[in-house]
Structure formats: structure tokens, C-alpha cells
Amino acid sequence: MSEQEFDATLVTVIVLFCASGTGIYGSLTEGMSGDASILISKSILDFFTAAIFAANLGFVVSMIAIPQVLIFVLLYLLAGVIYPLTTATMIADFKAAGxxxxxxxxxxxxxxxxxxxxxxxxxxxxxxxLSWLWINFVLPIL
Known part of the structure; x- marks a missing residue:
């Protein structure tokens, strides 16, 4: 595998593990409601996905756990602040973007x-x- 292919695959794996809608939504859901089922499912899927990517990328895949834990713990802690400000439409838009x-x-x-x-x-x-702005300012005009 060339260095360029390695870099492209590594970026893809980082996005897949750290910026997935499932992980972000799961962290927020656990922080808001205490339901860990989404994160448990994601952990099982990530384990097998990481094993597959480790065949090509090696031990670098295990290093992705560090930013992943930092991101998800931060989201978990911020969920208590974010939850009162969200609506069902905002959550749906967030899931759609993910x-x-x-x-x-x-x-x-x-x-x-x-x-x-x-x-x-x-x-x-x-x-x-943006979803909040759309709901509160643009939609009433339409």
C-alpha cells in the first residue's frame, strides 16, 4: 500500500470511528437519558471493523481509540447542557447529517x-x- 493510499484509508477510518453519527448520537443519548444501548452496539461493530482495517493499517488503528474516547466523553458530558436546548426536529437533522x-x-x-x-x-x-435558526426564523415566514 502506498503512502497516499495509507493516508486516505487512515482518514476514512478516523472519520468512521470518531465522527460517525452513531457514536456522536449514542454519546449524546447516553448523556441525556442514560441509555447505553447505541454505544454498546457501536462498540461491538467497531471491534470487528477495527480488526478488518488493522489487517491493512496495522497498529495505527488502535491509536484511533484515543481521540474517539476524548470526543465521546466530551459529548457525554456536554449532553446535559445540550439536551434542554434541543427539539425532536433538531435531533432528526443531526442524525440525518451523521x-x-x-x-x-x-x-x-x-x-x-x-x-x-x-x-x-x-x-x-x-x-x-442551523436547524434551530431554520425552525425559529425561516419556517415561520414560509
Missing amino acids: GVLMLATGFHMVQIKMFPTADMIPAMIVVMP
């Missing part, structure tokens, strides 16, 4: 279309404020 990111990652992995998945990560941060 789904689009996962779809783009899947297309990138099977080399159907090379989306810049790392550039899409900020959408996970901006989607809730």
Missing part, C-alpha cells in the same frame, strides 16, 4: 466516489444551530 457523513464514508471506502469526508465533519457541529 447519516450523510456515513454514506459518504462508505462510498469512499468502496471507491465509488471520493467525497472529502474529513471536510464534512464540521457539519456535525453546525447542523443543530
Whole structure:
């Protein structure tokens, strides 16, 4: 595997593990309601996915656990602050943005279309404020 292919695969794996809608939504869900079922399911899936990617990338895959834990623990802790500010529509928009990111990652992995998945990560941060603005300011005008 060339260095360029290695780097592209590593970015894909980082996005897959650290910026997935399932992990982010699971961390927020556990922080808001105490339901850990999504994170448990994601952990099982990540274990097998990491084993597959480790065949190509080696021990580097295990290092992805460090930023993943930091991101998910931070989201878990912030969930108590975020929860009172969210609506069901905002959560649905957040899940949709995570789904689009996962779809783009899947297309990138099977080399159907090379989306810049790392550039899409900020959408996970901006989607809730934009959803709130849409619901409270744009939608009433329409």
C-alpha cells in the first residue's frame, strides 16, 4: 500500500470511528437519558471493523481509540447542557447529517466516489444551530 493510499484509508477510518453519527448520537443519548444501548452496539461493530482495517493499517488503528474516547466523553458530558436546548426536529437533522457523513464514508471506502469526508465533519457541529435558526426564523415566514 502506498503512502497516499495509507493516508486516505487512515482518514476514512478516523472519520468512521470518531465522527460517525452513531457514536456522536449514542454519546449524546447516553448523556441525556442514560441509555447505553447505541454505544454498546457501536462498540461491538467497531471491534470487528477495527480488526478488518488493522489487517491493512496495522497498529495505527488502535491509536484511533484515543481521540474517539476524548470526543465521546466530551459529548457525554456536554449532553446535559445540550439536551434542554434541543427539539425532536433538531435531533432528526443531526442524525440525518451523521447519516450523510456515513454514506459518504462508505462510498469512499468502496471507491465509488471520493467525497472529502474529513471536510464534512464540521457539519456535525453546525447542523443543530442551523436547524434551530431554520425552525425559529425561516419556517415561520414560509
